[in-house]
Amino acid sequence: MEKCTNTDCGRPFHVATIGGGVPGGKEREEIHCPHCNHLVRAPMTSACFLVTKPTPEQEAAWIAEQNSN
Numbered sequence: 001m002e003k004c005t006n007t008d009c010g011r012p013f014h015v016a017t018i019g020g021g022v023p024g025g026k027e028r029e030e031i032h033c034p035h036c037n038h039l040v041r042a043p044m045t046s047a048c049f050l051v052t053k054p055t056p057e058q059e060a061a062w063i064a065e066q067n068s069n
């Protein structure tokens, strides 16, 4: 789980990597928060990223984990 870097949001989301490993095919892939559409990061990669929201249960578990640290 990644965390949105927008301080007004800060919610978690999943990033799944699809494909990749293609030599010389690197492009700038933007990863946007699925909650607020904030640009979280933009790595140079040959892979694609699928960003998805966690379920409410997953988000609650993630928040509980953050608070325990």
Ligand SMILES: [Zn+2]
Binding pocket: 004, 005, 006, 009, 010, 011, 033, 034, 035, 036, 037, 038
């Ligand atoms: Zn966000």
